[in-house]
Amino acid sequence: MHLHGQISLRNDTILIREVEIKGRTPRQEYAGFKITSLDSSLISNYSHQSVADLISENSGIYIKTYGSGGLSTASFRGTGSGHTQIAWNKINLNSPMVGQFDMSLVPAGLIDDINIFYGGGSMNISSGGFGGIIDLETKADWSDKNIVHLNAGVGSFGRYSGLIKIKTGTQGFQSVTKAFIKNAENDFRYLNSVSGADPYWETRENNQVRQKGFIQEFYLKNAHSTYSARLWFQKTSRILPVPVITQAISPPEKQDDESFRAMVTYESSLGSANFNLTAAFISDKLEYDNEMADVYSRNFSKRILLRSELENKIGEMWKVRLAVNNDFNTVNTNNYEAEKIRNVLSADVIAQADITNWLTTSFLIRELLQGNKLLPPDFSASTEVKPFRQKYYLIKANYSRNSKIPTLNDMYWSPGGNPELKNENGYLSEITLEMTNILTGSLRIKNDLTFFRNHLNNMIQWHPGEFSYWEADNLNNILTTGLETGFDVSYSNSGFILSLNAGYTYTKAIYSDLDNDKASLAGNQLIYIPENQINTLLRICWHHVYSIFNTGYTGRRFLDADNSQYLPPFSVSDLRIGLKLTAGNIYYDAGFAIENLFNVDYQNIAYYPMPGRNYLLTIIFQLKK
Amino acid sequence: MQKIVLIFILSLMVISCTDETGPITSDPDDNYLSGRGVFVLNEGNFRSGNGSLSFFSYDSLKIYNNVFLDINKRPLGDIPYSMSMQGGEAYIVVNNSGKIEVVNSNDLKSIATISGIVSPRYISFINDRKAYVTSLYSDSVTILDLSANSISGYINIKRPSEAIVNINSNAYVAHWTGGNKIMVINTETNQVTDSIEVGMEPESMVIDKNEILWVLCNGGWKREYFAELIAIDTRTNTIDKRFTFPSKTDSPTCLQIDRKGEILYYINDGIRRMDINASELAPAIFIQKLNHTFYKMGINPDNDEIFITDVVDYLQKGNLLRYRNTGTFVSTMQVDIIPGGLCFKANPDTNTD
Numbered sequence: 001m002h003l004h005g006q007i008s009l010r011n012d013t014i015l016i017r018e019v020e021i022k023g024r025t026p027r028q029e030y031a032g033f034k035i036t037s038l039d040s041s042l043i044s045n046y047s048h049q050s051v052a053d054l055i056s057e058n059s060g061i062y063i064k065t066y067g068s069g070g071l072s073t074a075s076f077r078g079t080g081s082g083h084t085q086i087a088w089n090k091i092n093l094n095s096p097m098v099g100q101f102d103m104s105l106v107p108a109g110l111i112d113d114i115n116i117f118y119g120g121g122s123m124n125i126s127s128g129g130f131g132g133i134i135d136l137e138t139k140a141d142w143s144d145k146n147i148v149h150l151n152a153g154v155g156s157f158g159r160y161s162g163l164i165k166i167k168t169g170t171q172g173f174q175s176v177t178k179a180f181i182k183n184a185e186n187d188f189r190y191l192n193s194v195s196g197a198d199p200y201w202e203t204r205e206n207n208q209v210r211q212k213g214f215i216q217e218f219y220l221k222n223a224h225s226t227y228s229a230r231l232w233f234q235k236t237s238r239i240l241p242v243p244v245i246t247q248a249i250s251p252p253e254k255q256d257d258e259s260f261r262a263m264v265t266y267e268s269s270l271g272s273a274n275f276n277l278t279a280a281f282i283s284d285k286l287e288y289d290n291e292m293a294d295v296y297s298r299n300f301s302k303r304i305l306l307r308s309e310l311e312n313k314i315g316e317m318w319k320v321r322l323a324v325n326n327d328f329n330t331v332n333t334n335n336y337e338a339e340k341i342r343n344v345l346s347a348d349v350i351a352q353a354d355i356t357n358w359l360t361t362s363f364l365i366r367e368l369l370q371g372n373k374l375l376p377p378d379f380s381a382s383t384e385v386k387p388f389r390q391k392y393y394l395i396k397a398n399y400s401r402n403s404k405i406p407t408l409n410d411m412y413w414s415p416g417g418n419p420e421l422k423n424e425n426g427y428l429s430e431i432t433l434e435m436t437n438i439l440t441g442s443l444r445i446k447n448d449l450t451f452f453r454n455h456l457n458n459m460i461q462w463h464p465g466e467f468s469y470w471e472a473d474n475l476n477n478i479l480t481t482g483l484e485t486g487f488d489v490s491y492s493n494s495g496f497i498l499s500l501n502a503g504y505t506y507t508k509a510i511y512s513d514l515d516n517d518k519a520s521l522a523g524n525q526l527i528y529i530p531e532n533q534i535n536t537l538l539r540i541c542w543h544h545v546y547s548i549f550n551t552g553y554t555g556r557r558f559l560d561a562d563n564s565q566y567l568p569p570f571s572v573s574d575l576r577i578g579l580k581l582t583a584g585n586i587y588y589d590a591g592f593a594i595e596n597l598f599n600v601d602y603q604n605i606a607y608y609p610m611p612g613r614n615y616l617l618t619i620i621f622q623l624k625k
Numbered sequence: 626m627q628k629i630v631l632i633f634i635l636s637l638m639v640i641s642c643t644d645e646t647g648p649i650t651s652d653p654d655d656n657y658l659s660g661r662g663v664f665v666l667n668e669g670n671f672r673s674g675n676g677s678l679s680f681f682s683y684d685s686l687k688i689y690n691n692v693f694l695d696i697n698k699r700p701l702g703d704i705p706y707s708m709s710m711q712g713g714e715a716y717i718v719v720n721n722s723g724k725i726e727v728v729n730s731n732d733l734k735s736i737a738t739i740s741g742i743v744s745p746r747y748i749s750f751i752n753d754r755k756a757y758v759t760s761l762y763s764d765s766v767t768i769l770d771l772s773a774n775s776i777s778g779y780i781n782i783k784r785p786s787e788a789i790v791n792i793n794s795n796a797y798v799a800h801w802t803g804g805n806k807i808m809v810i811n812t813e814t815n816q817v818t819d820s821i822e823v824g825m826e827p828e829s830m831v832i833d834k835n836e837i838l839w840v841l842c843n844g845g846w847k848r849e850y851f852a853e854l855i856a857i858d859t860r861t862n863t864i865d866k867r868f869t870f871p872s873k874t875d876s877p878t879c880l881q882i883d884r885k886g887e888i889l890y891y892i893n894d895g896i897r898r899m900d901i902n903a904s905e906l907a908p909a910i911f912i913q914k915l916n917h918t919f920y921k922m923g924i925n926p927d928n929d930e931i932f933i934t935d936v937v938d939y940l941q942k943g944n945l946l947r948y949r950n951t952g953t954f955v956s957t958m959q960v961d962i963i964p965g966g967l968c969f970k971a972n973p974d975t976n977t978d
Contacts, residue, residue: 194674194700195722197735245674246703247723247744292743292762415846464918464939469846517916521941560962561941565675607674607703 031352031360032382032396033121034432034450034484038114045548045576047109048153048161048182048618051136054108057550057574059116060484060505060533061134065104065604068157068186068611069209069238072104076131077119077452078480078509078529083404083426085122085129088136088232091263091280091305092126096329096342099128099407105236105257106136107180109151109163110215113137118484119452120380120400120428123364126325127346127378128404130426130456138230140174140219141167148623155593156614158185172221179214190609191601194245204609206252210237225268232261243607249292258285272313280305299333317355323348329408336412344405345369358386370405375423378403392436400428406472410460416471424474426456443491450484455512478526479512497541505533524563528605530555532569548576559606570602572610578618589620660684663925663932664715664968665945666705667961672721676705678733679960680970681932681945688945688958693717693726696733701726708968711750711771715968718745720761727774730970737774742767749789749796751812757796759786766798768815780815782808788830790838792859797838799827807840809862819862824853829879833901834886837865841880841891848873854880854891854906868906883950884926892919896933896952912952917944923967930955934964 038058046054052072056063064081065072073081082099085092094101115135122129149165161182168175186207193199213234220227240253263280281304288297305328311321325346332339346369352362361383368375382398403425411419430452437445458474465471483506490499509526511518525531532555540547551573559565578591592615599613661683667690669675678693678701693701702722709716715730724740725748743763750756750771757780758767766786770777786808787801795818796810807827809819824842831839836859844852852875856866870877870893877893890898895910896919917935920943924931929950935957936943943964947955 194702195724195740196738197697197699243672243674243703245700246672246721247740464936517937518941559673559675560670562962564942564961 030117030121030124031362031384032398033124034118034396034430035121036116036118038116040112043108043111043114047107047151047163048155048616049108050104051106051108051111051114051134052103054114055103055134057535057552058501058537060503060535061116061132062507062528062530062533062554063103063604064528066608067207067241067604068159069104069184069207069211070241070608071102073100074103074131074134075529076129077454077482078478078507078526079131079454079456082407083128083130083424083456085126085133086136087125087133088261089138089230089263089265089278090125090135091278091282091307092327093136093261093282095284095286095407096301096303096327097286097299097331097333097407097409099404099409102257103134105211105234105259107161107163107182107211107213109180110138110178110213110232111136112139112141118450119430119454120382120398120402123366123378123380123400123402124350127366127368127402128424130402130404130424130428130454138176138178138215138217140176140217140221140226140228142171142174142221146625150621151618153616153618155616157188157611158183159616160184169219174217174219176217176219177214178216180212182209182211184209186611188609188611188614190244190612192244192609194607204241204611205248206239207241208239211235224270225266228263228265228267230261230263230265232259232263234259241608243605244609245607249290251291254287254289256285256287259283274309274311276307276309278305278307280307297333297335299331299335301329301331303330304328317353319352319354321348321350321352323350331408331412335409335414336417337414340408340412342408343371358389360384368403368405375403376425378425392434392438394432394434396430396432396434398428398430400426402426402428406460410472413472415469416462416465418472421460421472422458422474424456424458424460426454428452428454442493444489446486446488448484448486452480452482452484454478454480456480476511477513478509480507480509482507495543497539499539500536502536503534507531507533521561524561525558527559527561528557530557530569544580546578546580548574550574554604567603567606570600572600572602573597585624587620587622587624589618589622591618591620592616593618660970661927662970663923663945664708664970665934665960665964666708666717666966666968667943668704668706668720668963668965670939670962672703674700674703675962676701676703676719677961678705678708678717679945679964681947681958686956688960690959690961692733693728697728697735705966706745707747707966709748709750710968710970711756712753716748716756718748718758720744720746725758725769739769739774739776741776746787747789749791751791751796755812757789757791757798757810757812759789759798761785761787761802766796766810778815780810780817782810782817784808787828790830790832792832792836792838795859795862797830797857797859799830799840801826801828803845805842807838807857821857821862821864823855823857823864825850827855829881829891831880831882831889832859832886833882833889835901836860837901839880839882839889839901841877843876843878844870844873848876851875852877852893854889856901870906879920879922881922881924883924883929890922890924890931892922892933895919896922896931912948917946920963921965921967923969924950925969925971927969927971932967934960934967936963936965939963 052063062075074084086101117133122133125133147167151163154160163180166177192202216231218229236257238255260283265278268275284301286299306326309323313319327344329342348366350364354360364380366378378401380400385395403423406421411417432450434448456478459476461475462470486503488501509529534553537550553571555569556566574595575597576593580589596613663681665679667677677691680689680692702719704721706720707718715728717726727737744761746759748758756769765779765781768778784800786798788799796812798808800806805825807821811818823840825845827840828843829841838857838859840855842853844850852870854868858865877891879892881890895914896912897907898911899907920936921934931948933946945958945960
């Protein structure tokens, strides 16, 4: 399920009115790469859930989650969570300490659009995303008037949430304010079949989440330029549950996350030239307490990021883009022996040629400067072919070399961090076929099929050292191969809209180039990478009534390198129904969702039970003037 | 088109039908053979709940994996750490599950689960009715009532505890993580009566034929102190001998003793052994580690055979290595992830950690 954004139910963020097929011509800026989008109409259905829930149910990306509100990280194409980059308007959000991003911390309702750059396509944004990059967009909407949007939800297991959006301004100035609060007890019942001789029902404890935050954005534009300033603050407090097979900890583990992000952007277009400059400041605080184990972890990171792009057309055929990124990090933590500072500068040259009206190629070369050390250059090459003039068929192919700098924890964690670590690098290739058929004016079908192959080298792994603690080293090479296929149908007629988005992903992720002492692992699937995943989303709208049914299948996930233990497959379905009414300037939407409709008992991570059937009631009130 | 949609969704539902929820072992071993042998506690990965129990049978000379799961149809727990036998019952201490599984030592069928113990590490049987359990995080030693298989009390020793041995009317409890003391508990009164200062982080202990308590202190993980092997006279609770390892990088572990109580064994860059009357630490390696990663060791009280666990890379399945008491290699057997503690099923009343 990869194409929601391209079959879009366009509306004023909320209303579902008509079906639009967005452009099918090659995306000029990223020709030859697989890039999909989840647009605002889809995202609005997940206002009270996290981006992790949204991605999990609407893409082939595997989200490894510890449960509702628990740590949730994304895994693309058999790579690890550290190889998935999360960006906010193309500014990387991954922690410089752990190299990953907890997607459960971002309420989907704050985000306007989500663009997913697969594999080598991620290099158009930044380095290190072997699997890909998920770019969370917040943006101005110049077409609308002043809007006040209130969105409240109440659900099972002590869950309530609220989201408010206020948009105001003129043709040349926009202010957007978004604020949210979300609390959940997550005290669901589950069947414990591992702690005693006989299974018994018990209530999940120590699973509370408290979350709040806001985004404030200002946009100013004139004929050739746009200025924007964005602030994003949020705070999350969580009690961390333990796996049911382990002993409950008293007092329980606690984790507090606090982030402050600020971004200013200047964009200018003059003739055939475009210029973009972004400066961002990101401050992350993570505090973890485990009183029983006497662990009090205090982690503060500050980042200053600069990103600039200059793009210009040269003649009719060529387009050249120059990009410079600088990422300056400082980390203070009681887990390192001293404060650590790191600066990474990268410079890209991207050349794209529209050779004919059916053939486009592009080439990117990137040089990275880590501190004073110049790293081997990365590159990507892609091509995009439109074989039939009258049909929306595309063939895309690309090959890339990407590299990832070790996280600061890998290098400096005390004990065991290894400052001598080499960068991980990967050779990524993929080929995609996209076909869109318009059978009648109101019935459209789109299919896509992608094959990918990634060879990743010098993967960093923590292993036991000689002195009773674990150490980081470049140990393994990994090979991931697979296919992704999507099937989308949309139909509209006289107030009736139907769309079905379905996708299947097959992923084989194995160790490669094994030493003799690991030869027995040859061919074994890496842990927590499902070979098979299926997602479907069916949306039906008939005048004022709408219904959304989604179901996802996740195949078995092995739990050990020997592949002797695994979590069984599961399929979870959700059903949402709602009624929307408009009276003058006021819009109402009342929705009711049944999550885990068939009350499936399943685990995403071993011994972390997931909630059974549960309910969510949402009310939306929107005033537009 | 609606039919296509319906068929697709229905097919998904059919595909996904399963009664399975939790982790499944894909290739469980159906057989469990009784008789003499060695139990291997495979710790599994922390918080992964993939700890298991293996058994090497002297009768068939085969290894049987996942025996607890096979017989009791439920996983053993998170970090099974040690196991001891008393009469016809075996007590499996499952550290991160905070419990002790009590099973019949001849068929491994569950008898009871004693839960609610804070991070238990080792069990020591005081008599037929009473046992002590040490704790990695609690400041107390837990007292078990073996007739009811329940917790009957606590002894506050004001520090966490690891290894435990008892002799005559005293139990000796080591304060391992960050500690340097052996606490002495009167087993009749359940009171702390003495403490003995030793080296940094006393990790393992044995008692020799002369009632001397040998304490192996590994020097602490930060390598700020030298490791030491200390002999304590249990009649006076005073230090009799003190051997200091030559380098701070020495990190000896897993002190064991042979069946006669005369020869000490420990892991330090291979297996070392020394006579209890030796005047210096074992200078030579008795068994080379070669390409193995030695983790725990045990000496069979029946025949002095040496069993060593090899954790490989802590991620894939480990091995159980068997050697004659001469140091001659006999065989290697694949067990499960992070094989650790060993428990010998020797004569009916034999009890070892």
